[in-house]
Amino acid sequence: MSAVGDAVHVLPVVTALKRHDPAIRITWILQGGPASLVRGHPDVDEIILFDRKGGWRAFADLRGKLGGRRFDVVLDLQVYFKASIVTALASAPVKLGFDRARARDWNWLVTNRKIPRRAPRHVQDQYFEFLDVLGVPSEPVEWRLGPYPHELDAQRAFFAGLRRPAVCLVIGSTHVEKEWLPERWAAVSDALWERYGLQPVIVGGRSAREVETEREILARAKHPIISTLGVPFRELVGILAGAALTLSLDTGPMHISVALGTPTIALMGYINPKRTGPYRRFHDLLIDAYGDPGEDYPISIQKRPGRTRRIAVEQVMEKVDLWDRAYRR
Structure with missing residues (x-):
C-alpha cells in the first residue's frame, strides 16, 4: 500500500x-x-x-x-x-x-x-x-523477482552496449534526509571507473531531486556515466540483476538489488538499518551512519536527521575494496 x-x-x-x-x-x-x-x-x-x-x-x-x-x-x-x-x-x-x-x-x-x-x-x-x-514455514526465503524469461532479451541488449561491468548508483530517495551529496557521488563514480574498471550506471526514478542530483553528478564527473533514470521497474530489475555491484541509498532499488543477490553497498543514516537495512545479505558492505562508533543501538522507528551526509567518500571506497576482494566475479 x-x-x-x-x-x-x-x-x-x-x-x-x-x-x-x-x-x-x-x-x-x-x-x-x-x-x-x-x-x-x-x-x-x-x-x-x-x-x-x-x-x-x-x-x-x-x-x-x-x-x-x-x-x-x-x-x-x-x-x-x-x-x-x-x-x-x-x-x-x-x-x-x-x-x-x-x-x-x-x-x-x-x-x-x-x-x-x-x-x-x-x-x-x-x-x-x-x-x-x-502455520506456514518462511524458509527458504525467496523473492522470485526475475528477470523473467520474456525479459532476458531486453536485459542482454542493455548490457551488450557496455564495454565494462556495470555498477549501479541509486542516487535518489523519497526523503531528502536519506540522500547523499552529488559531488561525492561524482568522486566515487570516477574512482569506480579508474580503479576498478567499472561503468557507472545511474538508476532510479525521475523526481525533481533525482534529476537535479544527476545533473550535478554528470557536470562534475570526469568519466562517462550512463543514466537510466525513469526506466520501468521491470527493466530496472534486469539492470540490477546484471550489474556487478550496486551502491544505493536507503530506498526501494536497494531492497530489489539485495533480493536479486547483487552485491549491494547500502548507505544508511536516517533510518535504523537493523530494522530496514539489507536483509541477511551484504551486511559486511553496509555503511552504518545511523549509529555512532561502537554504539549498540536498539531496533526502533526513531529517525536520525543529518546522518547520511556524514558518510565520506573514503568510507564508500573501503567497502568497494572489500567487494573487489570478496565478491567480484
Missing part, C-alpha cells in the same frame, strides 16, 4: 504461501509503483490497483472492485490509515493484523485476529510473523 521496498519485503510471504499450498489464490492490493514491479510475478494471481492519487475517490473505486467478493483471509501487513480503510472494505471472516502496540492510525480496530506482541525486529521478520500464525 505504500513504498516499493515494502512490496519487496512482502514477496517472501507470497512465495511461502504458494510453496506451502499451490492451490492458494493470492489477490494483492497495490499502488501503481509497487504494482509495476510485482506484475507478472509467478506467485501473484491477481493485482487490484489502488490509485491513491485519486484522493477519497480511490477508496470508492476500490470498494466497487471488491464489491460482492469474499476472501477467506485478509493479511493487513501495513499499519497506516489507508491500509486500515482497505482492510475494512475487504470482506473476509479472518482479518489478520499487527498487535495494538505496533499498529498505528487505529489499524487494530479493523482486524479481528492479531499477531502476538513481540519486540521490534527487522521489517522482513515482522512480516514472517503472519506466516507463523498461519
